[in-house]
Amino acid sequence: MAVRKTRSGYGPFDPSSPEPYKVSRSKLDLFSECPRCAYLDMRLGVKRPSMPSFTLNNAVDELLKREFDIHRANGTKHPLVEKYGLDAVPLADERLEEWRDALRRGISYLHEPTNLLIRGGIDDVWVNPAGELIIVDYKATSKKIGPSTEDDLYDSYKRQLEIYQWLFRKNGFAVSPTVYFVYVNGKSDAKAFDGKLEFDVELIPYTGSDAWVEPAVYDLKKMLMSDEIPATGTSFGGGPCEYCSYREAAGKILLELHTKNKKKE
Secondary structure (H helix, E strand, O other), X not given: OOEOOOOXXXXXXXXXXXXXXXXXXXXXXXXXXXXHHHHHHHOOOEOXXXXXXXXXXXXXXXXXXXXXXXXXXXXXXXXXXXXXXXXXXXXXXXXXXXXHOOOOOOEEEEEOOOOEEEEEOOOEEEEOOOOOEEEEEEEEEOOOOOOOOHHHOOHHHHHHHHHHHHHHHHOXXXXXXXXXXXXXXXXXXXXXXXXXXXXEEEEEEEEOOHHHHHHHHHHHHHHHHOOOOOOOOEOOOOOEOHHHHHXXXXXXXXXXXXXXXXXXX
């Protein structure tokens, strides 16, 4: 069982602590997906099993950041932005590396009514002639037919950037309602590998709405203060949360086996 050690601002939520409780963007999204998993994680310290690290995706992210940073330094548009007719350039701001650092800093906001410190690490920020910040996320996949419109995006991807929009607005920035996904799709139809992987690159716009974020922060705090275990959420397929279903089924069988073995003693 993965139980986190408690330290100031981290670990399981302590209802009696006056310290702000740090909530990452992914934890707020977890709460939106499954309140029970979020309660087990943030209140009881039992995390979901971790997923394998997608190191190839991380490499693509790093290379895209370097590529856009060249245009950031020169104050020029990236060719992909030119291709889609978007009037924007990468934002040149000394805080960018801080905003990208999800583990240590990120873009954060202390929501004083709940004493929750909401934070997240962004991939990129562009700026348009009106001075509005455009939140950008890099995504990588490999499918026969890659995503090309907002209808192809997972809801969790949309929530992710809506949380970032909310964070930047709470920090006093003018933020464009439209976010962009730089989506790269690995091509598998080449004749040979030859030590390289080629990608199709799409720029997918999405008009986000962060209206749900602040109510979710209030609801999260209410849940964290409660001793009542919340209901399970849903999985990507629309059914019950797979993690909750697994815990329930495994717990039931283990209890039955334990009871049977005790009777044999």
